[in-house]
Amino acid sequence: MRQTLTETLKTDRSRLRRAHEKGAYDRDSLDAVLDAMPMCHIGYQIDGKPSVLPTLQWREGDHIYWHGSSASRALRAMEGADVCMTITLLDGYVLARSAFHHSVNHRSAMIFGRAEKVTDTDVKKAHLKTMVDMIFPGRWDSLRPMQDQEVKATTVLRMPITEGAAKLRSGPPVDDEDDYALPIWAGVVPVSLQVHAPEPDPANQPGLAMPDHLSRIRIG
């Protein structure tokens, strides 16, 4: 299963058709997108028709993981089935001199594969701990311990990172040669996800200090 970071994720399915120059098929490029953004969209089928679930992913080595209710229709439909996970960061609007050449700056990744369920309870527990500490670094140790029935109620799915692509765009618009002479404002309007100041639960115990680990939350 182990795949070196230089091995290619390119297949006929995952090869970019348009704008080839924006594609990358190496693990370093793909992992950079996955590790920047826990939010993802997973395509799967319900009664043979497409459905897209917004959920959270985390990467451990050569696999990508996600979780939810053991009773979830979506997770049950994905188990053992082909899925496509897409991760997208919108980095900016690209404003060109013609409507046609408008675009967006972005980092995106698509991974294709078959979802499998993590069946061993201790392994599942370890993955859930890793999820918490990846999205909220340092938080796990501060929490009320996880209970067996919580682990039981939870399904963790994973898929190997073996087929897919990253697509990246940055920088100013690319306009038609003649259009650069026009007095039309062109450029980029950057967009990014911002993490704001934590809002304590009004039900917190009085006098409770804000833990240091909150300042370690990163996204994007």
Add this chain to the structure above:
Amino acid sequence: MRQTLTETLKTDRSRLRRAHEKGAYDRDSLDAVLDAMPMCHIGYQIDGKPSVLPTLQWREGDHIYWHGSSASRALRAMEGADVCMTITLLDGYVLARSAFHHSVNHRSAMIFGRAEKVTDTDVKKAHLKTMVDMIFPGRWDSLRPMQDQEVKATTVLRMPITEGAAKLRSGPPVDDEDDYALPIWAGVVPVSLQVHAPEPDPANQPGLAMPDHLSRIRIG
């Protein structure tokens, strides 16, 4: 085709299984999500297997639209086929006293339907103009006019908004009754997309002023 805003988008497929109280099936709730976020993810099939395309959507009345190359494999596969469009806004991380009750605040929407191509050239042109002016209010009139071969190179797809759901979560965590007594910090870390100051293309004509319409760009 005209659907009143109070009519329900609920079907057996689109009915939430878990967390029913977070679901909404009226057009007002759905439209509020669609109109806040042009980025979307569309599920479709390639050779019978799921694929998820990140792209941009805009709503006109009772239809949702998207565009791309007439030669795009994705758009060709979607035409006349069942698709699922998911729109997601991440509004914050929800930090609970137990790992189990962590969550995210969000607004999301899913729409199911069959994609159809806009075939009339004038109608297609009008939709492309609307897209530009919805994402960049006031920009269209400042641009180099759209050319016939650009319109020809472009496919516009649409789908009626008749089946789907919105799902909304906001506010502090919901913890187990007993856990509220624990001295564990809980709360929300808000997250939002920010629009930053425009960065002019270095190739702009010298002395070109920043147009007022740039300040009208909104997202989220």
